[in-house]
Amino acid sequence: MTTTYAVLSEGLEKSYGDVHALRGLDLAVPYGAVCGLLGPNGAGKTTAVRVLATLTAPTGGRALVAGHDVTREPVVVRRAIGVTGQYASVDGDLTGRENLRLFARLAGLRGAAGRSRADELLERFALGGAADRVASTWSGGMKRRLDLAAGLINRPRVLFLDEPTTGLDPAAREHIWTAVRELADEGTAVLLTTQYLEEADRLADDIVVVDGGRAVAGGTPAELKARIGARAEVTVTDRAALAGAAVVLDQLTGGSPVVDEGRLTVGVTVLDGDLTLPRIIRALDSAGIPLTDAALRPPTLDEVFLRLTRVRTATITEHAKENAA
Structure with a gap:
C-alpha cells in the first residue's frame, strides 16, 4: 500500500x-x-x-x-x-x-x-x-x-x-x-x-x-459532468414548431427530448454536443423549422449526482429482482 x-x-x-x-x-x-x-x-x-x-x-x-x-x-x-x-x-x-x-x-x-x-x-x-x-x-x-x-x-x-x-x-x-x-x-x-x-x-x-x-x-x-453529456437545446419561434422540433431531435439523437412550452424550447442530452448541435441546426433548417436560439447547456453537478446515484439504485433493484427470481 x-x-x-x-x-x-x-x-x-x-x-x-x-x-x-x-x-x-x-x-x-x-x-x-x-x-x-x-x-x-x-x-x-x-x-x-x-x-x-x-x-x-x-x-x-x-x-x-x-x-x-x-x-x-x-x-x-x-x-x-x-x-x-x-x-x-x-x-x-x-x-x-x-x-x-x-x-x-x-x-x-x-x-x-x-x-x-x-x-x-x-x-x-x-x-x-x-x-x-x-x-x-x-x-x-x-x-x-x-x-x-x-x-x-x-x-x-x-x-x-x-x-x-x-x-x-x-x-x-x-x-x-x-x-x-x-x-x-x-x-x-x-x-x-x-x-x-x-x-x-x-x-x-x-x-x-x-x-x-x-x-x-x-x-x-468537469470529468463527471462530461460523463453524462450536455443538453443540446433549441428555441423555436412558436408553439406550432415545438412538436416538429421534438421529432427531429428524437430521430437525430435517439434521445428523449424534453419540451418546455412556456420557454418554447426542446432539449436533449448528448455526449458529443459540439458535433451534434450543428447537425441539429441543419436538420431543423432542412425541415423548415425556424429557430431563435440554439445552445449547449452543461449539466449541473446536481444532475450528475442524481444520475449517478439513480443508476446505482436501479442496478441494486434489478439485482434484487434477479436474485428473487
Missing part, C-alpha cells in the same frame, strides 16, 4: 451488526487538494470520515492517513489531522479566545505557544473583534468559523470536514469556502463531505460519489 497520498483507503468496510455502512470503499487524496465526498443520506460518508479520523474502527480493509495506519497507529494519526463535524463543537460558556486556548492545550500547545496560535487563528478567520465575547452570543457562521479554527490548532496535514456549512447563510458559506481553499493551496489535504452540490463544484479538485458504502464514480467536476 503506497504512502504517497494524504488519505488512502483500500476495500474499507464498516458494519454495525447487519448494517453495512461501508462496503469496500477506495479513496486516494493527495496533499494540497480538496476531495469532495458526495452521496445520498445513508451512503456512508460520515462513517468513512469517522473511520479515517480514528473515531471508530473499520471491520475490513485498510486505510492510511498521513502515511500511518488508522488501526495500528491511531495516536499518530490523531496528531496529524483536524476534524470539523456537522455541528459546532465550541463551548458557548467560554469566549472565542478561551475556546481556542483550550483546544491548544488539548493539542499539546501550552503557554505562550498555545496563546500565540489561538490569536493567530482568531485573526485569520476575522474573529478578533469578538474574541473576548462568550461564544453563545455569536452568530451561527461565526461559531462555524471558530470550529474550523479549532480543527486547525495543531496545523494538521489532513483536515476532515463533515458537512461544515450545514445551516449557514450564503455569506457565511462563502467565508468558509475561502478558508478551505486557502488551506489546500498551502498544502493541507482536505476531505469534505457535503450536501451542497454547489459547494463541491466550487471547492473540490476531485469528487468521489459514494452510494451504498462504495465509490460508484470519481473524477474532477
